[in-house]
Amino acid sequence: MRIVMVTTEAVPYAKAGGLGDVVTPLSRELIRLGHEVRIYMPFYSGMEKPNRGKRFFLHHGNNSFHLTLYTAGPEKDGLIFHFLESPPLFEREGIYGSKREPGYRDNLLRFSVFCHALYPSLEQLNWTPDIIHYHDWPASLVSMYGRILKESNPLREEFSEEIYSNPAYVLSIHNIGYQGVFGIEEHKAMDIPQSDLASLGLMLNGTINLLQGGILNAHSITTVSPHYAEEILTPEYGSGLELVLLNRREDITGILNGMDYDQWDPSRDPYLPVPFSSEDLSGKEHVKATLQKTSGLPVEKETPLIGMVGRLVDQKGIVPFCAPDYGALYHICAEHPVQMVILGTGEAWCERELLVLEKKLPNLKVFLEFNDSLAHLIEGGSDFFLMPSIYEPCGLNQMYSLRYGSIPIVTRTGGLVDTVEDYRNEGEKGKGTGFIFSRAAPEEIVEAVRRALTVWQQNRHHIVELRKRGMSKRFTWEESAKRYTDVYKKGLSNKSLFR
Numbered sequence: 001m002r003i004v005m006v007t008t009e010a011v012p013y014a015k016a017g018g019l020g021d022v023v024t025p026l027s028r029e030l031i032r033l034g035h036e037v038r039i040y041m042p043f044y045s046g047m048e049k050p051n052r053g054k055r056f057f058l059h060h061g062n063n064s065f066h067l068t069l070y071t072a073g074p075e076k077d078g079l080i081f082h083f084l085e086s087p088p089l090f091e092r093e094g095i096y097g098s099k100r101e102p103g104y105r106d107n108l109l110r111f112s113v114f115c116h117a118l119y120p121s122l123e124q125l126n127w128t129p130d131i132i133h134y135h136d137w138p139a140s141l142v143s144m145y146g147r148i149l150k151e152s153n154p155l156r157e158e159f160s161e162e163i164y165s166n167p168a169y170v171l172s173i174h175n176i177g178y179q180g181v182f183g184i185e186e187h188k189a190m191d192i193p194q195s196d197l198a199s200l201g202l203m204l205n206g207t208i209n210l211l212q213g214g215i216l217n218a219h220s221i222t223t224v225s226p227h228y229a230e231e232i233l234t235p236e237y238g239s240g241l242e243l244v245l246l247n248r249r250e251d252i253t254g255i256l257n258g259m260d261y262d263q264w265d266p267s268r269d270p271y272l273p274v275p276f277s278s279e280d281l282s283g284k285e286h287v288k289a290t291l292q293k294t295s296g297l298p299v300e301k302e303t304p305l306i307g308m309v310g311r312l313v314d315q316k317g318i319v320p321f322c323a324p325d326y327g328a329l330y331h332i333c334a335e336h337p338v339q340m341v342i343l344g345t346g347e348a349w350c351e352r353e354l355l356v357l358e359k360k361l362p363n364l365k366v367f368l369e370f371n372d373s374l375a376h377l378i379e380g381g382s383d384f385f386l387m388p389s390i391y392e393p394c395g396l397n398q399m400y401s402l403r404y405g406s407i408p409i410v411t412r413t414g415g416l417v418d419t420v421e422d423y424r425n426e427g428e429k430g431k432g433t434g435f436i437f438s439r440a441a442p443e444e445i446v447e448a449v450r451r452a453l454t455v456w457q458q459n460r461h462h463i464v465e466l467r468k469r470g471m472s473k474r475f476t477w478e479e480s481a482k483r484y485t486d487v488y489k490k491g492l493s494n495k496s497l498f499r
């Protein structure tokens with residue numbers, strides 16, 4: 001199949017979150033399965049400009065945009081990137097916003113032009129995909145422009161008929177919390193008449209909702225874990241789109257993200273002072289000692305060390321974890337013989353509170369920065385890894401910690417459920433790979449940590465077995481890419497059913 005990924009993020013060029021990590025390795029694996037894959041994304045400032053570029057105009061609303069389509073590749077494995085350049089739209093400090101302007105005011109225009117321009121871009125390339133796979137709200141309009149141009153736009157004659165008739169549209173939802181919501185008065189930015197907004201599925205509660213449009217116009221839909229695929233059908237997790245999703249239930253598939261086993265391999269991780277593996281865990285003690293030294297904590301082999309890495313935002317459970325006078329963190333550190341190392345950046349109140357707690361608690365060390373090498377050291381040197389997420393579409397950190405023998409303690413939600421098995425004190429070796437609590441509430445977080453520490457103190461051989469079982473788990477892109485291929489086939493067969 002010929003597949004074009006329509007995305008606003010893809011490593012190594014642009015990444016703001018998990019989406020950026022998914023698109024490139026998935027594409028490479030699809031190529032390995034025999035598909036032809038291209039990634040279409042904006043050209044942002046700071047990126048290196050490839051030599052080959054095709055210039056063209058896009059009439060969009062009352063404006064004419066001068067655009068350039070650059071091509072990088074094919075790379076060794078055959079992957080091709082296409083970058084859409086429009087300096088006024090994409091040469092900015094950030095992808096979606098900046099520190100001063102968290103969401104750029106003209107985001108609707110920016111991503112509308114990006115989506116609209118896919119079609120003339122394909123025309124320029126003389127390349128017709130079988131699958132248009134679009135990711136999250138910023139790429140959602142691609143399915144609507146496909147429909148509009150197919151049904152009514154007079155410009156259609158300029159383009160090949162095939163580009164509109166051939167492809168199946170597949171949407172991947174990486175986080176339903178971000179939907180691309182805009183005031184109805186902004187509709188002109190999309191170059192879509194107000195009278196068409198409802199029939200295109202773009203209207204929700206009196207506002208424009210791009211993700212809803214993306215859902216309603218997709219032939220097939222994926223999310224990033226099987227459990228999250230179920231959760232988003234409920235009012236608790238659906239963020240207002242649960243009814244729309246329930247109507248498409250048959251067409252939704254949860255496919256777990258793979259993780260990068262080259263970058264995250266404790267037996268040859270350049271960020272670790274010594275390597276270790278499930279066959280020889282002795283190096284892990286050395287890594288723990290290095291982490292303790294780096295953190296200014298006493299080097300104590302017997303004291304269990306709990307690590308945490310991540311964005312300090314609501315989704316990650318920062319309120320139940322460290323809200324003043326209430327959060328779990330104080331109780332964990334003040335009342336238990338543990339050490340805790342936290343690496344993260346995010347909401348100002350949370351960063352402030354962590355510093356306050358760090359002063360009060362000698363066994364807590366906080367790093368408020370983005371630091372890849374320290375993230376590896378924490379994964380390698382921790383005995384346990386805490387993720388008290390309120391929701392977690394897939395989550396990567398628990399997969400890394402399993403791989404690094406850092407036993408995850410996680411909320412029963414989303415991808416955490418699909419990757420971590422709760423400990424049970426059964427048989428010689430015990431069962432499971434981590435500790436799961438049912439809700440991100442302070443008392444539940446503390447209780448789960450207490451459960452883990454009890455096993456540490458009373459059943460240390462189970463800790464070793466938990467570690468080994470976790471380290472042997474594999475969440476590969478190869479498996480996931482096969483599942484995406486099935487979804488593409490489903491999309492193609494659904495194509496005959498609607499649109």
Ligand code: ADP
Pocket residue numbers: 017018019309310311343344345369370371372375394395396397398
């Ligand atoms: P999300 O995509 O919701 O942020 P994930 O667990 O899926 O959460 O992935 C987060 C990724 O970002 C992981 O690779 C994690 O190690 C990394 N990360 C997050 N914050 C930091 C930080 N402060 N320093 C280093 N790496 C970080």
